[in-house]
Amino acid sequence: MFAGTHVLVGYDGTPESERALRWSAREAVMRHLPLTVCHAWRRPYPLAHTDHDGVDAVERMGRQLLDHGVSLVEEGAPALEIRGRLLEGGPYSALLNEGREAEQIVIGSHRPDGMPASSVALRLPARAHRPVVAVRPPTGGPIVVGVDGSAGADAALGFAFEEAALRERPLHAVYGCWEPGAPPDGDLSLFDDEDELRRVCGAVLERAVAPWLVKYPRVEARTVLRTTSPRQAMLAAARQAAVIVVGDRGTGEVVELELGATTDALVRRAPCTVAVIPSTVS
Structure with a gap:
């Protein structure tokens, strides 16, 4: 890629x-x-x-x-x-x-x-x-990648799966789906029904990961859906990760930010090595 x-x-x-x-x-x-x-x-x-x-x-x-x-x-x-x-x-x-x-x-x-x-x-x-x-200093654990359905997250998935294959580590794909400000107005009703939110966002997560499971069949991968904000979900996952992989910008980000809010927080605060993957290649 x-x-x-x-x-x-x-x-x-x-x-x-x-x-x-x-x-x-x-x-x-x-x-x-x-x-x-x-x-x-x-x-x-x-x-x-x-x-x-x-x-x-x-x-x-x-x-x-x-x-x-x-x-x-x-x-x-x-x-x-x-x-x-x-x-x-x-x-x-x-x-x-x-x-x-x-x-x-x-x-x-x-x-x-x-x-x-x-x-x-x-x-x-x-x-x-x-x-x-x-x-950052070496830590044990899986390769963790953030998923949100954006182009940047798909690029991050590709990098993370390749890294997991090369390093022979398991991979956790994490989706923190509590983002009431991110989806179009028509999707706001999801946040009144946690079961429906889990169903819809779980399907997004599984669809995002599916093609990479085919490409890297030997990678031991699991999906993790959290009904917290992306920032909370990824910072929590970083505590147990060897490497955490994120796109440079997710959905619903403020254009003026240098990096997406979740990515900025991980670069500043994650205890493990952080890989930031651009959604576009020059």
């Missing part, structure tokens, strides 16, 4: 980015793709400043850091084809531009309670047209 030429990972020497290195190396090996390790460096002065020695020193340090990241991957995956990319500028723009043909873009992530609004983990998936994976 997201056929790319390589897996891209951002590296800045932090423990979070070293986790991202390990994740991305495994992804590249499983997907039989080369790995691109990217480090972005910034000039210490405005362009008008003429201290070339200072600029050269910062660029040199960036090169050393990048080489260290590449060597870490080489130690763990000696047969993997690895390319280092040293780019001038901020990490957001570097990864956005370098990732245009990536199978996925992998980044380290702050702990859930310490993420600033300007975090690359929030900005990048809102603009990238490729899957963005924000890696």
Whole structure:
């Protein structure tokens, strides 16, 4: 679905980015793709400043850091084809531009309670047209994917089933169906009858998952319907997940939001690794 030429990972020497290195190396090996390790460096002065020695020193340090990241991957995956990319500028723009043909873009992530609004983990998936994976400390459990009948959710299902097959993990498809503000006016009566809501939304969930069960018959998959909001359902599921996979935007989202409300909440608060999947591919 997201056929790319390589897996891209951002590296800045932090423990979070070293986790991202390990994740991305495994992804590249499983997907039989080369790995691109990217480090972005910034000039210490405005362009008008003429201290070339200072600029050269910062660029040199960036090169050393990048080489260290590449060597870490080489130690763990000696047969993997690895390319280092040293780019001038901020990490957001570097990864956005370098990732245009990536199978996925992998980044380290702050702990859930310490993420600033300007975090690359929030900005990048809102603009990238490729899957963005924000890696957190390893956890056990299934691959969890959010379902709501949207195009973004179908793309997320495809990514999640492939990930479950590659990692040989079970998959849980979760639908938090309590969204009175999302459906057309004609469907509002569903929220006065919980049994009918479960019947209608359960059918949506089963239809969404069915084609992927055919494509990935060896994946152990189950569907989970919750009569709570999508945000509540997915945050609860994230507590037991190895990876949680969501579309960039669901049904009934506010256009002005960078990410859909549920996806934004998961990137900020989920304890596990979060994969954000765009509904469109550039």
